[in-house]
Amino acid sequence: MSTYYGPDFDALSKQDPEIAAVLLSEMTRQQKNLQLIASENFTSRAVLAAIGSTLSNKYAEGYPGKRYYGGCEEVDKAENLAIERAKSLFGADHANVQPHSGASANIAIYQAFTKPGDTVMAMSLAHGGHLTHGSPVNFSGKWFNIESYGVRSDNELIDYDELRDKAIATKPKMICSGATAYPSLIDFEKVRAICDEVGAIMWVDAAHFIGLVAGKAIPSPVPYADVVSFTTHKVLRGPRGGMILAKAEHAAAIDKSIFPGMQGGPIMSAVAGKAVALAECATPAYQKYAKDVIVNAQALAKALEAEGMRAVSGGTQTHLALMDIRSTGVTGKVADERCGAAGIVMNKNSIPNDPEKPGITSGIRVGTPSTTTQGMGVEEMKQIATLIARAIATDDASAHSAIKSEVHALTSRFPIYQG
Numbered sequence: 001m002s003t004y005y006g007p008d009f010d011a012l013s014k015q016d017p018e019i020a021a022v023l024l025s026e027m028t029r030q031q032k033n034l035q036l037i038a039s040e041n042f043t044s045r046a047v048l049a050a051i052g053s054t055l056s057n058k059y060a061e062g063y064p065g066k067r068y069y070g071g072c073e074e075v076d077k078a079e080n081l082a083i084e085r086a087k088s089l090f091g092a093d094h095a096n097v098q099p100h101s102g103a104s105a106n107i108a109i110y111q112a113f114t115k116p117g118d119t120v121m122a123m124s125l126a127h128g129g130h131l132t133h134g135s136p137v138n139f140s141g142k143w144f145n146i147e148s149y150g151v152r153s154d155n156e157l158i159d160y161d162e163l164r165d166k167a168i169a170t171k172p173k174m175i176c177s178g179a180t181a182y183p184s185l186i187d188f189e190k191v192r193a194i195c196d197e198v199g200a201i202m203w204v205d206a207a208h209f210i211g212l213v214a215g216k217a218i219p220s221p222v223p224y225a226d227v228v229s230f231t232t233h234k235v236l237r238g239p240r241g242g243m244i245l246a247k248a249e250h251a252a253a254i255d256k257s258i259f260p261g262m263q264g265g266p267i268m269s270a271v272a273g274k275a276v277a278l279a280e281c282a283t284p285a286y287q288k289y290a291k292d293v294i295v296n297a298q299a300l301a302k303a304l305e306a307e308g309m310r311a312v313s314g315g316t317q318t319h320l321a322l323m324d325i326r327s328t329g330v331t332g333k334v335a336d337e338r339c340g341a342a343g344i345v346m347n348k349n350s351i352p353n354d355p356e357k358p359g360i361t362s363g364i365r366v367g368t369p370s371t372t373t374q375g376m377g378v379e380e381m382k383q384i385a386t387l388i389a390r391a392i393a394t395d396d397a398s399a400h401s402a403i404k405s406e407v408h409a410l411t412s413r414f415p416i417y418q419g
């Protein structure tokens with residue numbers, strides 16, 4: 001008797017060659033090109049096995065021991081493991097591991113602590129905030145009165161004086177810190193003091209940097225914040241999904257807000273994948289990885305500065321660098337396209353007070369979670385900076401294919417999934 005436990009690529013190829021071909025060429029694309037998108041990473045095979053498993057078949061509305069469906073005894077074990085691992089890794093009172101994504105986790109937080117029309121403070125999108133921090137095209141901007149704060153123009157670091165003044169003036173219910181393109185550390189102690197002064201809930205959206213916290217490479221928001229939301233697929237290197245950590249007093253409100261508040265059944269395969277990733281994060285190897293990610297980001301930013309670009313905020317203390325590339329004479333959009341033609345995948349990004357529109361931009365955002373997972377180090381970062389500068393400097397297609405060959409030679413030395 002043979003038992004089927006998980007994904008079977010041969011079966012897929014036979015049944016659906018079109019989708020099998022997409023999977024193969026996507027794997028090739030990830031392996032051959034340089035992956036510098038700051039919000040991406042390569043999960044382990046163990047995580048892939050969990051998310052490709054039969055746990056995907058199971059409905060489990062509710063929470064372990066309190067489900068609305070029968071047959072949840074096995075998935076309950078997976079969810080309890082994920083919860084216990086999250087609480088122990090981050091020293092949190094409470095963990096909800098069910099959010100389908102970072103955006104879902106954030107919706108649940110708004111719902112738990114505010115009503116439509118309430119005032120919430122968050123980082124300005126133009127200065128690195130996320131869509132769910134008040135974009136006019138997002139539920140957050142449509143349903144809430146968002147007061148945004150930004151970075152100082154002299155040093156491009158969060159303007160805590162502006163944050164405090166605005167908080168005193170507008171009396172927000174909740175203050176969010178966290179961003180998608182902020183290369184520096186956030187002073188959680190200062191934010192806590194402001195929240196206490198105005199009686200606001202302190203919410204940290206740690207999606208980008210929580211993996212660095214997990215690896216003990218940067219300070220944690222958990223001791224300060226009422227509630228911390230994040231994605232599990234960025235530096236943290238888990239499956240695509242979200243998670244919320246909360247102080248004990250907010251545990252019931254958060255759980256209710258996720259289910260039945262805004263989700264139905266959890267994706268139990270993803271929950272199992274989160275448990276696997278959290279166990280990986282507790283290892284010395286991951287802690288070394290988290291430190292290496294920052295060392296690499298700093299080396300990349302420095303090397304790009306040597307090529308004449310300017311690092312926003314004067315450099316990076318995290319996994320990403322935001323580069324002002326106006327000195328190159330091209331926009332972020334053009335740089336993004338030229339690098340893409342040379343096999344270097346990253347994204348255009350607005351810089352603080354960017355004179356260009358968000359679709360054009362004066363900057364690029366580069367991150368090191370993926371290349372560091374591949375095993376690249378400081379020497380490779382220097383080489384990558386040169387390749388980026390050369391790709392940006394030309395619009396010649398044959399020059400871009402020559403750079404692409406060098407990119408492929410580099411990445412072939414760092415296989416993502418061996419064997």
Ligand SMILES: *Cc1c(COP(=O)(O)O)cnc(C)c1O
Binds near residue numbers: 039102103205206241
């Ligand atoms: C990535 C990110 C999110 C959203 O995560 P999704 O899983 O894409 O919904 C939310 N907030 C911040 C700060 C992020 O960086």
